[in-house]
Amino acid sequence: MKILFSIQDLSEAILKGDGKRAVEVSRYLLDEGLPVEDLIHYGLSSALHSLDVKCTMEEFNLLEIMLAGRAVMRVMDEVVVRHMEGRIEPDGRGRVVILGTIQGDIHELGKHIVRTILMAHGFRVIDLGKDVPPQNFVATALSEGAEVIGISSLITLTYPEVRKVRSLLHGRGGKGIKVVAGGAALQQATPGDLNVDFVARDVFHALHYIKGGEG
Numbered sequence: 077m078k079i080l081f082s083i084q085d086l087s088e089a090i091l092k093g094d095g096k097r098a099v100e101v102s103r104y105l106l107d108e109g110l111p112v113e114d115l116i117h118y119g120l121s122s123a124l125h126s127l128d129v130k131c132t133m134e135e136f137n138l139l140e141i142m143l144a145g146r147a148v149m150r151v152m153d154e155v156v157v158r159h160m161e162g163r164i165e166p167d168g169r170g171r172v173v174i175l176g177t178i179q180g181d182i183h184e185l186g187k188h189i190v191r192t193i194l195m196a197h198g199f200r201v202i203d204l205g206k207d208v209p210p211q212n213f214v215a216t217a218l219s220e221g222a223e224v225i226g227i228s229s230l231i232t233l234t235y236p237e238v239r240k241v242r243s244l245l246h247g248r249g250g251k252g253i254k255v256v257a258g259g260a261a262l263q264q265a266t267p268g269d270l271n272v273d274f275v276a277r278d279v280f281h282a283l284h285y286i287k288g289g290e291g
């Protein structure tokens with residue numbers, strides 16, 4: 077059979093900010109049997125990470141990065157969500173996860189991927205958005221009866237804010253609620269460094285932990 081597109085084509089479409097083509101290529105790859113995990117990891121995340129250098133002061137190109145980010149969002153919302161509907165056992169069964177990017181950080185693409193995958197697995201995700209103060213994670217987790225708080229960060233300077241969440245939570249009687257951290261700046265750290273229960277390499281690593289695995 078003729079192969080129309082490869083994962084390389086997807087990365088290129090993302091980097092060009094060509095959402096229409098990214099959607100088309102993603103649909104084809106998933107229909108051909110590429111696992112969603114590989115699509116996200118090798119097609120979407122690695123394309124964005126390769127924009128690393130464009131984010132430094134000298135080479136900062138906001139428009140290019142924003143368009144690539146928008147293309148990623150389109151693939152998640154228009155392709156991945158629909159592809160997963162009915163294909164996986166919704167084992168979250170309404171368990172509540174509070175998700176947000178910590179105060180001092182406005183990156184939200186990784187968080188959006190986490191939200192989409194957790195929702196597809198049946199979790200009720202309350203997304204607090206970006207630049208979220210530690211106390212907001214805690215207050216919402218307590219008022220919504222959450223089982224998990226998920227903190228995202230791509231900015232290393234946010235470590236002190238991340239560290240506050242679990243202490244605040246325990247101070248308010250929320251010891252049963254697990255705190256999970258993820259995102260490029262946090263995934264190199266240990267749970268002890270960040271004062272959290274678990275540090276996830278990616279969304280699927282977190283999913284395994286939240287479902288009761290050891291990680």
Ligand code: B12
Nearest residue numbers: 181182183184185186226228231232258259260278279282
């Ligand atoms: C896209 C991008 C932007 C976009 C963000 C658009 C958006 N809407 O999110 C824009 C242009 C706005 C931006 C702005 C800035 N950026 Co920027 N950005 C990036 C870039 C190129 C890609 C990030 C990304 O989206 N990655 C893809 C996603 C999918 O990966 P991810 O977030 O890691 O998510 C995956 C996992 O980590 C995990 N995950 C993520 N979150 C969570 C949460 C939980 C709970 C779990 C379980 C898992 C999980 O799941 C995801 C999928 O598996 C990175 C480069 C890089 N190497 O990361 C720089 C980078 C993160 N940015 C950086 C910087 C410095 C900035 C700015 C300060 C630049 C400036 N001069 O102003 C500002 C930020 C201002 C602020 N206060 O936040 C630095 C951070 C350095 C550091 N470590 O502190 C980086 C590393 C670039 C660099 N080398 O300098 N940026």
